[in-house]
Amino acid sequence: xxxxxxxxxxxxxxxxxIKFRSVRSxxxxxxxxTLVLLLGAGLVSAGFRSGWSTMTAAERxxxxxxxxxxxxxxxxxxxxxxxxxxxxAGEYAAGQIRTTFAATPQRGLVxxxxxxxLGSVVWGLSTAACLTAFLLGQSLLGSPARHAGLGxxxxxRAVAGGGLYLLLVGxxxxxxxxxxxxxxxxxxxxxxxxxxxxxxxxxxxxxxxDRIAVYLPAAAGSQLWxxxxxxxxxxxxxxGGGVFLLYVAAGAAAALVVLRRRDA
Amino acid sequence: MIEACGLSKAYGDTIAVDGxxxxxxPGLVTGFLGPNGAGKSTTMRMILxxxxxxxGSVTVGGSGYRGKVWPLREVGALLDARAVHPGRSGHxxxxxxxxxxxxxxxxxxxxxxxxxxxxxxxxxxxxxxLGMAQRLGIAAALLGxxxxxLLDEPVNGLDxxxxxxxxxxxxxxxxxxxxxxxxxxxxSEMALTAHHLLVIGRGRLLADTSLADLIAxxxxxxxxxxxxxxxxxAAVLRAHGGEVTGAVDGTLTVAGLGxxxxxxxxxxxxxxxxxxxxxxxxxxxxxxxxxQDAVSYRAAVAA
Numbered sequence: 021x022x023x024x025x026x027x028x029x030x031x032x033x034x035x036x037x038i039k040f041r042s043v044r045s046x047x048x049x050x051x052x053x054t055l056v057l058l059l060g061a062g063l064v065s066a067g068f069r070s071g072w073s074t075m076t077a078a079e080r081x082x083x084x085x086x087x088x089x090x091x092x093x094x095x096x097x098x099x100x101x102x103x104x105x106x107x108x109a110g111e112y113a114a115g116q117i118r119t120t121f122a123a124t125p126q127r128g129l130v131x132x133x134x135x136x137x138l139g140s141v142v143w144g145l146s147t148a149a150c151l152t153a154f155l156l157g158q159s160l161l162g163s164p165a166r167h168a169g170l171g172x173x174x175x176x177r178a179v180a181g182g183g184l185y186l187l188l189v190g191x192x193x194x195x196x197x198x199x200x201x202x203x204x205x206x207x208x209x210x211x212x213x214x215x216x217x218x219x220x221x222x223x224x225x226x227x228x229x230d231r232i233a234v235y236l237p238a239a240a241g242s243q244l245w246x247x248x249x250x251x252x253x254x255x256x257x258x259x260g261g262g263v264f265l266l267y268v269a270a271g272a273a274a275a276l277v278v279l280r281r282r283d284a
Numbered sequence: 285m286i287e288a289c290g291l292s293k294a295y296g297d298t299i300a301v302d303g304x305x306x307x308x309x310p311g312l313v314t315g316f317l318g319p320n321g322a323g324k325s326t327t328m329r330m331i332l333x334x335x336x337x338x339x340g341s342v343t344v345g346g347s348g349y350r351g352k353v354w355p356l357r358e359v360g361a362l363l364d365a366r367a368v369h370p371g372r373s374g375h376x377x378x379x380x381x382x383x384x385x386x387x388x389x390x391x392x393x394x395x396x397x398x399x400x401x402x403x404x405x406x407x408x409x410x411x412x413x414l415g416m417a418q419r420l421g422i423a424a425a426l427l428g429x430x431x432x433x434l435l436d437e438p439v440n441g442l443d444x445x446x447x448x449x450x451x452x453x454x455x456x457x458x459x460x461x462x463x464x465x466x467x468x469x470x471x472s473e474m475a476l477t478a479h480h481l482l483v484i485g486r487g488r489l490l491a492d493t494s495l496a497d498l499i500a501x502x503x504x505x506x507x508x509x510x511x512x513x514x515x516x517x518a519a520v521l522r523a524h525g526g527e528v529t530g531a532v533d534g535t536l537t538v539a540g541l542g543x544x545x546x547x548x549x550x551x552x553x554x555x556x557x558x559x560x561x562x563x564x565x566x567x568x569x570x571x572x573x574x575x576q577d578a579v580s581y582r583a584a585v586a587a
Contacts (some may be wrong), residue, residue, distance in 0.1 A: 031386050
């Protein structure tokens with residue numbers, strides 16, 4: 021980075037912060053994300069508590085109370101991902117992107133500035149909401165169901181991992197928005213990667229599907245917020261998180277190349 | 285100063301801009317003139333580094349736009365007034381641009397005041413009229429107090445007051461020594477605003493000339509005379525080598541004699557003149573002649 025790089029990045033991030041907070045849909049999506057995380061924790065945990073007596077011993081042994089209280093992430097990821105998509109694709113919809121690139125011709129900096137703003141907000145909010153969801157979920161599970169404490173092995177990592185996972189989903193959405201420029205196309209790509217791809221791979225015959233499945237974005241990334249090891253081939257939390265990070269980094273790298281080359 | 289050298293842009297097989305060479309000088313309003321589809325907006329986008337030239341180059345103040353660290357302090361541009369996120373207020377739009385280029389925040393209020401949008405600055409841009417959006421775009425262009433201004437069809441959507449305002453503004457910006465490039469497909473507008481003209485058609489440069497030169501070169505060199513003694517005057521003018529037509533209603537059109545000579549001849553005979561004026565081709569005509577062959581999209585006229 022050149023000598024002017026850092027003040028330039030600070031200025032661009034400042035501009036992106038003003039843009040981010042001055043569109044009405046943003047606080048609405050952030051609020052919805054929080055609600056979904058808390059509601060998810062409440063509903064799923066309460067469900068397990070009332071069904072605990074009917075669960076088999078094997079089911080009880082495999083039960084992951086931390087993961088259970090964070091299940092709102094399944095829905096929250098769609099909101100956070102859409103927010104990432106919209107942060108970039110929304111600028112293309114109106115042509116605002118030309119104004120943005122005229123103000124900052126260093127297009128990589130624009131993407132970096134947006135990533136910084138979106139990332140800090142999503143990460144901060146998601147981490148706080150995941151912690152609250154965890155505490156809420158555990159208090160609901162109570163006895164008779166098994167519940168976890170933050171001091172238990174892997175638990176605080178999983179709670180923090182929920183925030184990290186949502187941060188990465190938001191950045192993935194941002195990269196897809198930059199790559200595809202259109203909101204609808206980028207949303208389709210994002211949901212396809214997170215939701216549809218696992219279904220397609222699940223239809224592969226034999227063990228091949230299982231082996232591949234654990235490397236898919238959502239399966240790998242969700243290891244960040246899981247305490248119990250699920251499938252036989254499942255990756256560890258940091259391995260899984262690392263694989264998911266690679267997807268996001270690949271998306272961001274492709275977005276950078278395309279942004280620089282393409283006419284605005 | 286803006287300098288283009290062999291500037292070309294092709295979109296697939298379509299050549300939008302074809303080897304433009306020009307310089308836009310400071311201190312003048314330069315009109316960038318051409319029919320719709322001539323390549324004006326594409327050229328402006330290339331100046332701003334938004335589109336990449338297929339070949340050739342263009343610099344602003346000696347360097348390419350994409351290499352500028354704080355571009356809005358050097359170059360202000362109005363491209364498309366609607367190219368603003370509709371959900372954001374005008375104030376926040378300008379505030380974000382100021383922040384991106386390290387421009388003092390008070391400039392936001394100053395330019396809002398200057399373009400007359402202070403009252404609606406906190407309203408969402410989506411609710412602005414085209415004229416208001418245009419004023420916001422001009423405010424954005426002025427934000428960094430830049431030495432170079434690019435305005436693409438700035439009078440679009442403005443009411444007569446607004447048009448007069450932007451005309452005066454462009455003139456005064458140029459008078460302050462700034463480089464002002466303003467595109468338009470409206471000749472009449474350019475005739476009132478521009479000092480210098482770049483005329484393009486089908487992506488090629490057709491003329492790079494001062495407004496006065498363009499008119500002079502295409503002036504028809506005729507004189508119109510109105511006199512109660514038109515019939516006798518006509519005979520005298522013919523006798524002195526003039527080619528005279530008209531005379532029925534006391535109005536003559538004379539070629540081959542200058543207005544000064546005609547005035548002298550009339551005075552010599554003691555005849556009264558009610559009118560004596562040089563007929564120059566309007567800029568409209570000159571422009572039409574220049575671009576006649578270059579109009580890419582001419583409306584088909586039903587026979």
